[in-house]
Amino acid sequence: MSGRGPKLPGAFMLRAPAAGRSNALHAGAWWLWALGLATAASRTTNPLLLGLLVGVAGYVVAARRTDAPWARSYGAFVKLGLMVLVIRLVFSVFLGSPIPGQHVLFTLPEVPLPDWAKGVRLGGRVTAEQLVFALYDGLKLATLLICVGAANALANPARLLKSLPGALYEAGVAVVVAMTFAPNMVSDVVRLRTARRLRGRPTGGVRALLQIGLPVLEGALERSVALAASMDARGYGRTARVPPAVRHVTTALTLGGLLGVCAGTYGLLAAEGAGYGLWVLLIGLAAAMGGLRLGGLRSVRTRYRPDRWGARAWLVAGSGAAVAGLMIWAASRDPAALHPGVLPLVVPEFPVWPALSVLIGLLPAFVAPVPAPPSAPPSSSPQGT
Amino acid sequence: MIRFENVSVRYEGAGAPALQDVDLTVPEGELVLLVGPSGVGKSTLLGTVSGLVPHFTGGVLSGRVSVDGRDTRTHKPRELADVVGTVGQDPLSHFVTDTVEDELAYGMESLGVAPDVMRRRVEETLDLLGLADLRDRPIATLSGGQQQRVAIGSVLTPHPRVLVLDEPTSALDPAAAEEVLAVLQRLVHDLGTTVLMAEHRLERVVQYADQVLLLPGPGLAPVLGEPAEVMALSPVHPPVVGLGRLAGWSPLPLSVRDARRRASALRAELAGRTPAAVAPPPAAPAVAETDALSLRRGRIEALRRVSLTVRPGETVALMGRNGAGKSTLLNALVGLHAPSSGRVLVGGKAPSRTPPREMVRRVGLIPQEPRDLLYADTVAAECAAADHDAGAAPGTCRALVSALLPDVPDETHPRDLSEGQRLALALALVLTGRPPLLLLDEPTRGLDYAAKSRLIGILRDLAADGTALVLATHDVELAAELAHRVVILADGEVVADGPTADVVVSSPSFAPQVSKVLAPQQWLTVAQVRKALEDVRP
Numbered sequence: 034m035s036g037r038g039p040k041l042p043g044a045f046m047l048r049a050p051a052a053g054r055s056n057a058l059h060a061g062a063w064w065l066w067a068l069g070l071a072t073a074a075s076r077t078t079n080p081l082l083l084g085l086l087v088g089v090a091g092y093v094v095a096a097r098r099t100d101a102p103w104a105r106s107y108g109a110f111v112k113l114g115l116m117v118l119v120i121r122l123v124f125s126v127f128l129g130s131p132i133p134g135q136h137v138l139f140t141l142p143e144v145p146l147p148d149w150a151k152g153v154r155l156g157g158r159v160t161a162e163q164l165v166f167a168l169y170d171g172l173k174l175a176t177l178l179i180c181v182g183a184a185n186a187l188a189n190p191a192r193l194l195k196s197l198p199g200a201l202y203e204a205g206v207a208v209v210v211a212m213t214f215a216p217n218m219v220s221d222v223v224r225l226r227t228a229r230r231l232r233g234r235p236t237g238g239v240r241a242l243l244q245i246g247l248p249v250l251e252g253a254l255e256r257s258v259a260l261a262a263s264m265d266a267r268g269y270g271r272t273a274r275v276p277p278a279v280r281h282v283t284t285a286l287t288l289g290g291l292l293g294v295c296a297g298t299y300g301l302l303a304a305e306g307a308g309y310g311l312w313v314l315l316i317g318l319a320a321a322m323g324g325l326r327l328g329g330l331r332s333v334r335t336r337y338r339p340d341r342w343g344a345r346a347w348l349v350a351g352s353g354a355a356v357a358g359l360m361i362w363a364a365s366r367d368p369a370a371l372h373p374g375v376l377p378l379v380v381p382e383f384p385v386w387p388a389l390s391v392l393i394g395l396l397p398a399f400v401a402p403v404p405a406p407p408s409a410p411p412s413s414s415p416q417g418t
Numbered sequence: 419m420i421r422f423e424n425v426s427v428r429y430e431g432a433g434a435p436a437l438q439d440v441d442l443t444v445p446e447g448e449l450v451l452l453v454g455p456s457g458v459g460k461s462t463l464l465g466t467v468s469g470l471v472p473h474f475t476g477g478v479l480s481g482r483v484s485v486d487g488r489d490t491r492t493h494k495p496r497e498l499a500d501v502v503g504t505v506g507q508d509p510l511s512h513f514v515t516d517t518v519e520d521e522l523a524y525g526m527e528s529l530g531v532a533p534d535v536m537r538r539r540v541e542e543t544l545d546l547l548g549l550a551d552l553r554d555r556p557i558a559t560l561s562g563g564q565q566q567r568v569a570i571g572s573v574l575t576p577h578p579r580v581l582v583l584d585e586p587t588s589a590l591d592p593a594a595a596e597e598v599l600a601v602l603q604r605l606v607h608d609l610g611t612t613v614l615m616a617e618h619r620l621e622r623v624v625q626y627a628d629q630v631l632l633l634p635g636p637g638l639a640p641v642l643g644e645p646a647e648v649m650a651l652s653p654v655h656p657p658v659v660g661l662g663r664l665a666g667w668s669p670l671p672l673s674v675r676d677a678r679r680r681a682s683a684l685r686a687e688l689a690g691r692t693p694a695a696v697a698p699p700p701a702a703p704a705v706a707e708t709d710a711l712s713l714r715r716g717r718i719e720a721l722r723r724v725s726l727t728v729r730p731g732e733t734v735a736l737m738g739r740n741g742a743g744k745s746t747l748l749n750a751l752v753g754l755h756a757p758s759s760g761r762v763l764v765g766g767k768a769p770s771r772t773p774p775r776e777m778v779r780r781v782g783l784i785p786q787e788p789r790d791l792l793y794a795d796t797v798a799a800e801c802a803a804a805d806h807d808a809g810a811a812p813g814t815c816r817a818l819v820s821a822l823l824p825d826v827p828d829e830t831h832p833r834d835l836s837e838g839q840r841l842a843l844a845l846a847l848v849l850t851g852r853p854p855l856l857l858l859d860e861p862t863r864g865l866d867y868a869a870k871s872r873l874i875g876i877l878r879d880l881a882a883d884g885t886a887l888v889l890a891t892h893d894v895e896l897a898a899e900l901a902h903r904v905v906i907l908a909d910g911e912v913v914a915d916g917p918t919a920d921v922v923v924s925s926p927s928f929a930p931q932v933s934k935v936l937a938p939q940q941w942l943t944v945a946q947v948r949k950a951l952e953d954v955r956p
Contacts, residue, residue, distance in 0.1 A: 102558060189516075189517075191515060191520070224787070227754050227785075228790035230752075230754065231848070232774075232791060232804070233777065233807045233808060234774060234775075259508065262474050263506065263514070265494075266468050266469075266498075267496075267514075267524065268525055268528035270496055271528060271529065333530035334528060334530055335530050335531060335536065337536045
C-alpha cells in the first residue's frame with residue numbers, strides 16, 4: 034500500500050495502518066459507533082453536549098472518510114439536519130407551543146380556527162422560552178441525523194448488506210441495485226435537461242419536468258432490464274435443492290420467531306408485561322435466527338473476502354457503546370445537567386463528566402485504518418469526454 | 419464448442435424471423451467475429467448462446483443451440499453461467515456491485531466457488547487485465563476502456579469456456595480498443611477460451627479473428643469461413659479490405675502489415691500523384707471562435723487555453739482519447755458550460771449568456787445519444803415541436819426528415835427507428851433552425867458501414883452548402899473521409915491542429931488504414947485511391 038510510512042519500533046502497533054481491503058473496518062462497527070452516538074444524543078437536550086457530539090462525529094468523518102461516492106453523502110445529511118432544525122423553529126413560531134413563557138418576543142396575528150380544530154393554534158404570541166425549547170429539540174433531531182450521516186459516509190452500505198445472513202441476500206441485492214440506480218437517474222435528468230436546451234427550450238418549469246420525466250423513467254426501466262439480463266447470465270438466483278421438510282421448518286421458525294419478537298417487544302413496552310416480555314422476545318429472536326440460518330441452505334452462494342470483525346472493530350463499536358452507556362448513566366444520575374431548563378430560562382451548564390465521556394467517541398479517528406489519500410483524478414475524467 | 423442446429427428465432431409480433439436457418443459449429447479455442455449490416459440478428463445470435471434468447475427476451479427459438487454439450491432449451495442462462503460469459507454493449511448496465519474487486523468476484527459468488535479459489539482467481543484476473551491498480555476503485559469513476567476491461571474480467575473469473583461479446587470496442591478510443599483486443603487475444607492464445615464477438619468497427623478487429631461468421635442480410639444463409647475468404651464477399655468490410663479489392667490482391671489483406679507488404683506496386687503506381695486537393699473552405703468570417711478558453715468542472719481542468727476558429731463550410735474533426743475534453747469543448751460552444759476564463763463566441767455571441775431559443779439558430783449539437791433529443795411519440799409530433807422551437811415555417815422539419823429518411827411514415831415512434839435513422843431524425847430536428855454551425859458528438863457510434871456512408875453523404879452536402887461542422891470522434895476513418903482539419907486534444911489542451919493529411923498521416927493511433935498502408939504518400943481513403951487509379955488506368 035502506498036501510504037505505509039517507515040516502521041518505528043514500538044510505535045508501529047499503536048499507529049493505525051493504511052486502509053486496504055484486508056484490514057477494512059467492518060461496516061457494522063461504524064454503524065454501532067454511530068448508533069451509540071445517536072443514542073447518547075437522544076438522552077440529552079443540552080446544546081453544548083449536542084454540539085460536542087456533532088463535533089466528534091464530524092471530526093471522525095473528516096479523519097477517516099474515503100473519496101468514494103457514498104462518502105459524499107455526509108454533507109447532505111448535515112444540510113438535512115439544519116433543515117430539520119429550521120423547520121422545527123418555524124413550526125414553533127407559527128403553530129405555537131405548549132410551553133408557557135414569560136418573555137414575549139413578538140406577537141403574530143392569530144388566525145381564528147373553528148371549534149373542531151380546538152387545541153390547534155395559528156399565530157399568536159411567540160416567547161423566548163418556546164423558541165429555546167424548539168431549538169434544543171431541533172438540535173437533538175439534527176444531531177441524530179448527522180450521526181446517521183456519519184455512518185453512511187464511513188461505511189460502504191453495500192458492504193454492510195454483504196454481512197447479512199444468506200437468506201436475506203436477495204433483499205440486500207435489491208437495495209444495492211436501488212442505490213446505484215438513484216445516481217444514474219440523476220445523471221439521466223441532467224443529460225435530458227441539457228438536451229432540452231439543445232432544442233432551444235427552457236429547462237425549468239413543470240412542463241419541462243413532465244416532458245423529461247417519461248424518458249427518464251423509460252431509461253431507468255431499460256437499464257433495469259439490461260441489468261436483470263446481466264445478473265441472470267452471471268448466475269444470479271441459482272439455488273440448491275433443499276428437502277421439503279427443511280423448507281417447512283424454515284417457514285415455521287421464521288414466522289413463529291417474528292411473531293415472538295413482536296409479542297415480546299409489545300410486552301416489554303407495555304407496563305404490565307415486563308415479566309414475560311423479555312423471554313418471549315429472546316425465544317422469538319432465537320427462532321427467527323434459526324429460520325434465517327436454515328433458509329441460507331437454499332442459496333449456493335459463497336462470500337468473497339467478507340469483512341472481518343477484528344480488534345479495531347471492537348474498539349470502534351465499543352467506543353460508541355461506551356458513549357451511549359455513560360450518557361444513559363449520567364442522565365439517570367443528574368438529569369438536570371443534561372436537560373437544561375427553559376422554564377425559567379437558564380444558561381445551560383457544561384457538565385464535565387458527560388462531556389469527557391462523549392470524547393471517547395473520538396477513538397475511531399485514531400484506531401481505524403487510514404484511508405489512502407484521495408487518488409489523483411482518474412486518468413481520464415469520469416465518462417463523457 | 420458451440421453448435422447451432424437449424425436455429426431460427428422469431429419474436430412475437432414480428433413479421434419475419436429475426437434469425438433463420440443457422441446451422442454451424444464454432445470450434446473450441448477460436449476467436450470468431452460476427453459481422454453483418456445492422457438488423458440482421460447479430461445480437462439475437464449472440465443471445466442464443468448465453469440462453470438469454472429466448473429465456474429472457476421471449477420469442478420462439480426452433481432448432482437447437484448447445485454450448486459445451488448443454489442444450490440452451492433445457493438450461494436457463496443462470497445454469498449456463500459457468501460455461502458462457504456474456505458482456506453486452508453497454509458495460510455500465512452490466513455492473514451489479516460498486517467496486518472493481520467485488521465486481522470481479524460477483525459471478526463466482528453466485529456460482530458458489532470456494533473463498534480461497536475466488537481470492538486466487540480475482541488476483542489472477544486483476545493481473546491478466548492490468549486492473550491491479552484499480553482494484554479498490556468505485557466503478558463509476560473509471561474511464562470507458564477501464565470499465566470495458568472490468569466487464570470482461572467480471573465474466574472471466576468463473577473461467578467460462580466461451581466468451582460472448584457484443585460490440586466491445588465501439589465506444590472506445592483507438593488506444594483503449596487496442597487494450598481490450600490485446601486482452602481477448604491473450605485469452606484465446608493462452609487459455610483456449612472460445613470467443614464469439616460482434617463488432618461494427620471491423621478495421622479494429624478483423625485481423626485478430628480466426629474465423630468470420632457473416633450474416634449477409636435478413637433471410638440469407640450465414641457464411642462461416644476464413645476471414646480473407648469471407649471478406650471477399652462481405653457487404654461490410656474495413657478500408658484495408660477495400661483497398662485490397664481495388665488493387666486485386668488475393669488473398670485479401672486483413673491487417674495493415676499484410677497490406678503494406680503487398681503495396682509496393684500500388685505505391686509505385688501512385689507515386690508522383692497526390693490526392694485530389696480538397697477545396698479549402700472559402701475565406702469568410704469565422705462562425706465560431708474560442709480564445710484561450712479554459713474550463714474547470716469540479717476539480718478537473720477539462721480545457722486549458724484552447725484557441726480554435728471554425729469558418730463556414732469547414733469540417734473540423736476533434737480527436738483524442740476518452741476524457742481529453744472533446745465533449746466539453748462542444749458543450750462550451752453551445753453554451754452548456756460557461757468558460758472559467760478566456761472567451762467563446764458563436765455567431766458573435768457568448769453562448770452561455772444567450773437564451774437557448776436564440777442559440778438554436780446559431781449552433782446545433784447532436785449529443786452522443788441522439789435519443790436524448792427526442793421526446794414525442796411520433797415523428798410528426800417531433801417535427802411540429804421542432805418547427806415551433808426554431809420559429810420555422812410549419813413543414814420545414816418534415817421536409818428535412820423526408821430528405822434524410824425517405825421512407826419513414828409520420829406516425830412511427832422514434833424508439834422504433836434504428837440507430838442510424840434516429841441519428842438522421844435528430845439531425846433533421848437540429849437543422850430545422852438552420853444553424854450555420856453543426857456539432858456532432860461521436861456520430862458513428864453504433865452505426866454500420868451503410869448507415870455511416872449515408873451519414874457521410876449528408877454531412878458532405880451540408881458542408882458544401884456552407885455549414886461549418888465540428889465532429890468529436892474516435893473514428894479515424896470518418897475523420898479521413900470528411901474533415902478538412904483535424905484538431906487533437908490531450909488533457910484539455912490542443913496538441914495538434916492542421917490539415918487532415920498532415921496531422922493524421924504521422925500519428926500512429928489516428929492514422930486511417932489507407933494512410934498507414936500507403937505512407938509516406940498522403941492518401942487517406944479508398945475513394946481517393948480509386949479516383950487516382952481511374953486516372954492512371956483509363
